[in-house]
Amino acid sequence: MVTSSHSRPGTPSPAGSTPPGRKPDGSRHTTDRPVRPAPVLSFRQRVGIWIRKRGLGPYLLLVPATAVIGVLIVWPAVQVGLFSFQNYGLMQISGVEPSQWIGFANYSQILHDPEFWSSLKISLYFAVIVVPLTLIIGTLVGLLLERLGPRMRTFVSVSALLAWATPAVSASVIFAWLVDPDGGVVDWALGKLPSWLGGGASWAGFSWTNAPLPAYTVLTVMLVWTGFPFIAITVLAGLRTLPPELHEAARVDGAGPWRDFWKVTFPLLRPIFLVLALLSTIWDFGMFTQAYIITGQLGNRDEYNLGLYEYSQAFTQPPHYGLASAAAFVLTIILLIVTVGYVRAAIKQGAFA
Amino acid sequence: MTSVPVSGHPGRGIRRFNRASRKAVLNLLGLLVALFALFPVLWMISTAFKPPSEIFSLTPQPIPLHPTLSNFQQVFSGSVIGMPYWNFLKNSLFITLVAVALSSLIGLLAAIALGRFKFRFRTTYLIVLLIVQLLPQQALVVSLFIDFRKLNLLDSLVGLILVYTAFALPVTIWMLRNFAATVPKDLEEAAAIDGAGAWTRFWRILLPLISPGLVSTSVFAFIFAYNEFVFALTFLGTDTAKFTLPLYVEYFYGQNSTNWGAIMASSTLFTIPVLAFFLFTQRRLASGLVAGAVKG
Numbered sequence: 001m002v003t004s005s006h007s008r009p010g011t012p013s014p015a016g017s018t019p020p021g022r023k024p025d026g027s028r029h030t031t032d033r034p035v036r037p038a039p040v041l042s043f044r045q046r047v048g049i050w051i052r053k054r055g056l057g058p059y060l061l062l063v064p065a066t067a068v069i070g071v072l073i074v075w076p077a078v079q080v081g082l083f084s085f086q087n088y089g090l091m092q093i094s095g096v097e098p099s100q101w102i103g104f105a106n107y108s109q110i111l112h113d114p115e116f117w118s119s120l121k122i123s124l125y126f127a128v129i130v131v132p133l134t135l136i137i138g139t140l141v142g143l144l145l146e147r148l149g150p151r152m153r154t155f156v157s158v159s160a161l162l163a164w165a166t167p168a169v170s171a172s173v174i175f176a177w178l179v180d181p182d183g184g185v186v187d188w189a190l191g192k193l194p195s196w197l198g199g200g201a202s203w204a205g206f207s208w209t210n211a212p213l214p215a216y217t218v219l220t221v222m223l224v225w226t227g228f229p230f231i232a233i234t235v236l237a238g239l240r241t242l243p244p245e246l247h248e249a250a251r252v253d254g255a256g257p258w259r260d261f262w263k264v265t266f267p268l269l270r271p272i273f274l275v276l277a278l279l280s281t282i283w284d285f286g287m288f289t290q291a292y293i294i295t296g297q298l299g300n301r302d303e304y305n306l307g308l309y310e311y312s313q314a315f316t317q318p319p320h321y322g323l324a325s326a327a328a329f330v331l332t333i334i335l336l337i338v339t340v341g342y343v344r345a346a347i348k349q350g351a352f353a
Numbered sequence: 354m355t356s357v358p359v360s361g362h363p364g365r366g367i368r369r370f371n372r373a374s375r376k377a378v379l380n381l382l383g384l385l386v387a388l389f390a391l392f393p394v395l396w397m398i399s400t401a402f403k404p405p406s407e408i409f410s411l412t413p414q415p416i417p418l419h420p421t422l423s424n425f426q427q428v429f430s431g432s433v434i435g436m437p438y439w440n441f442l443k444n445s446l447f448i449t450l451v452a453v454a455l456s457s458l459i460g461l462l463a464a465i466a467l468g469r470f471k472f473r474f475r476t477t478y479l480i481v482l483l484i485v486q487l488l489p490q491q492a493l494v495v496s497l498f499i500d501f502r503k504l505n506l507l508d509s510l511v512g513l514i515l516v517y518t519a520f521a522l523p524v525t526i527w528m529l530r531n532f533a534a535t536v537p538k539d540l541e542e543a544a545a546i547d548g549a550g551a552w553t554r555f556w557r558i559l560l561p562l563i564s565p566g567l568v569s570t571s572v573f574a575f576i577f578a579y580n581e582f583v584f585a586l587t588f589l590g591t592d593t594a595k596f597t598l599p600l601y602v603e604y605f606y607g608q609n610s611t612n613w614g615a616i617m618a619s620s621t622l623f624t625i626p627v628l629a630f631f632l633f634t635q636r637r638l639a640s641g642l643v644a645g646a647v648k649g
Binding site: 065076159183315336 | 376379382383384387389390391393394396397400408409410411412413459460462463465466467470472475478480482484485487488489491492493494495496497498499502515516518520522523526551576580582583586587599602603606607611613616620623627628631632635
């Protein structure tokens with residue numbers, strides 16, 4: 001409440017109708033200077049007028065948010081950049097030795113580390129596979145939802161959103177159990193599948209988390225499971241903004257559902273799909289929690305994605321905060337490039353109007 | 354939002370049978386999607402009630418044949434970390450509620466500035482918020498860890514509250530700003546003419562009209578803070594008594610990777626409150642959720 005009372009004079013005032021804070025308060029009015037009939041203003045009122053005159057209101061209201069975000073998000077981001085040029089390690093964090101500027105040494109060490117390249121490759125492959133998969137499944141579900149009756153639609157979309165709302169930690173632990181070689185339902189079900197569908201007894205006891213490919217297959221299914229509801233609900237909302245006459249016109253012209261989608265729906269919803277694709281890329285490329293748990297809590301170095309590689313540099317013994325910062329910087333830059341695309345798409349959509 | 358009728362077949366010239374079978378196929382597909390979405394969560398709950406003999410049975414049962422509470426007893430008695438579930442629930446709720454309150458308050462002020470005023474850096478500020486919100490947390494955690502170590506904020510609930518407040522803010526501000534911008538200026542002007550001061554206008558007009566938005570942003574901030582893992586993992590590394598629920602569940606899983614009944618029980622106790630909370634508020638949320646991506 002301290003902040004709000006502080007910024008009270010700045011609360012919105014429609015331009016033009018700003019009465020100065022004067023009150024017809026003549027009781028204590030002592031006029032020892034009769035030349036100026038100025039009303040006696042309290043300190044607060046004077047501050048309020050001053051703020052309004054200079055248009056400082058919005059800036060004052062932004063002070064707390066800017067301070068918090070600046071200190072706890074922006075400054076740490078800058079620091080990551082700074083640490084990436086220093087030999088910051090155990091000695092430096094415990095204060096035994098001061099840190100030194102070492103130029104691009106951290107970067108050159110990372111770029112010569114095969115583990116860095118394998119982790120980057122895993123992150124890229126993962127995003128390239130998961131993002132389209134999530135978008136396709138999400139869109140199909142969105143189209144399905146549009147065609148369902150109101151009750152069924154509510155039931156399906158609420159069920160889907162429950163998957164979306166499930167915490168990443170729970171989802172990871174649940175999927176670890178589903179694919180557990182000893183009692184997991186996935187190996188059991190695959191064992192029951194007929195062999196022409198890829199099933200068979202060889203699946204019994206198959207371990208999904210000991211090698212990169214199976215582990216990231218599990219993560220793919222998990223992230224599609226987590227991600228498709230958001231896409232579906234957003235696509236549904238977009239579909240409902242389209243006038244139904246458009247589809248009818250397409251149908252009259254003899255277009256089937258496939259052509260209708262690509263010629264009518266997709267072009268009109270292209271901005272939404274662009275935003276969804278960019279957001280999904282950012283989320284999936286930067287995936288951490290799920291990968292951390294499924295790949296064995298930093299235990300398997302060959303299963304690191306870029307986020308895990310970076311994290312392990314800092315938080316496995318001995319810590320290399322400088323190296324971690326360099327990797328973190330690379331990760332951030334890659335994501336920033338995607339983010340720039342996202343911001344441009346958002347501007348085009350009029351998000352800042 | 355106007356309710357657009359479901360675009361099915363126009364009906365004319367199409368036999369009833371066709372319509373019915375089409376509807377049946379669509380409903381079946383819908384049920385499959387719902388099953389795919391719900392299955393992992395249902396399997397978690399079902400496992401949490403199974404005795405060990407059923408968990409490792411050769412033919413898994415969807416519904417426990419002999420339901421038991423022993424898994425939950427293990428979680429409540431604290432047989433793993435030495436502390437019961439309540440301790441971690443308490444930590445999580447404390448951190449989450451304080452962070453939500455702080456980010457709502459700070460976010461409301463900023464949203465009023467961004468939604469009701471025109472000023473020079475408004476668009477720039479919004480763009481910066483959008484970028485900041487997408488910065489990878491596992492990158493920032495490195496320098497935050499170093500800073501917090503210096504400030505003695507490691508192994509401290511206060512440190513997590515600060516971080517959660519900050520990271521909940523950009524989304525809170527963005528969503529609240531949309532609500533603030535929709536309150537008609539005329540309302541405020543009318544009140545001003547009637548002699549209402551800035552303070553009165555805020556309490557009587559702006560706040561009541563923004564409060565539905567405040568509810569949805571609080572829910573989002575709550576879900577974010579309650580579920581957050583990376584910062585908790587890094588900042589609460591050594592002091593198990595301070596663990597939040599997600600960290601507790603992950604630790605529980607790491608410590609007894611074969612006791613699936615108890616792991617699923619701990620995960621159920623962590624997950625169900627969020628999902629229940631989400632179910633109660635989803636009507637409101639769904640509109641706020643898409644507002645960011647679809648131009649409203």
